[in-house]
Amino acid sequence: MWTFPGHVVATTSIDPILLQNEWQQMEIEMKRLVQQAEGFPPNVRNIELKYSLADWELALTKTPIRLSVHGYIQSKHNFSIDLCNLNRWFSANWSPVDSQLRRDPTYTVWAKGDPSYRHVQVDGEPAVAKMADKKR
Numbered sequence: 287m288w289t290f291p292g293h294v295v296a297t298t299s300i301d302p303i304l305l306q307n308e309w310q311q312m313e314i315e316m317k318r319l320v321q322q323a324e325g326f327p328p329n330v331r332n333i334e335l336k337y338s339l340a341d342w343e344l345a346l347t348k349t350p351i352r353l354s355v356h357g358y359i360q361s362k363h364n365f366s367i368d369l370c371n372l373n374r375w376f377s378a379n380w381s382p383v384d385s386q387l388r389r390d391p392t393y394t395v396w397a398k399g400d401p402s403y404r405h406v407q408v409d410g411e412p413a414v415a416k417m418a419d420k421k422r
Contacts, residue, residue, distance in 0.1 A: 287352050287353070287354055288316075288352065288353050288354070288355045289350055289351070289352050290312070290315065290350055290352075290353070291315070291319075291350065309342075309404055312351075313404070313406045316335060316355070316406055316408065317406070317408045317409070320333060320335075320376065320408050320409070321408065321409060323375055323376055324375070325371065325374040325375035325376075326375055327359075327361075327367045327371055327372065329361050329362045329365035329367070330359060330360070330361060330362070330367070330409060331360045331361055331362045331363075331410050331412075331413055332358070332359065332360040332409065332410040332411055332412045332413065333357065333358075333359045333360075333407075333409040333410065334357055334358055334397075334405065334407050334408060334412065335355050335356070335357035335405075335406040335408060336355070336356055336357060336396065336403050336405050336406065337353050337354065337355045337356070337403065338354065338402060338403055339402055339403065339404060340402065341353055341354050342404070356396070357406075357408075358383070358387065358393060358396070358412075360387060360410075360412060360413060363413075387412055387413070397412070
C-alpha cells in the first residue's frame, strides 16, 4: 500500500479527459517520489509500476490516497541491488526474481496489457528481448 502525499488529490469525475489528467498527475508524482527518494540505487536499468483502476476508484473515497502498487525494478547487466539498499531507498515488500525478466512467468503475465490496470514506466525500459534467435 502506497500512501500518497496530501497534495495528491482526485475526484470522482466521469469526464474521461479529467480522469486522464488525474491519472497523469498521480503518475508524475509516483515517478518523482521514486526517482528523487534518498538512496536511489545506482545501476538501475528499469523501474515499472502498475495499479488497478478498481483500487484507484476505491482510493478516491479517502484522504490521503492509499493505493496498492506493484512493480519491478531491473538492475543493469552484471549488477545487483541488495535488500538492505532497496529498503533504505524505498520501503516495500521486495521479492527477487530468480531469472531474467523475459524468463520469469510472473513478470510476463504482469507485463501483459490489461485495460483494468494502469502501467507506469518510471525509468528506463525493460531488457526483455536481448537474446538473438539461435537458429542459423
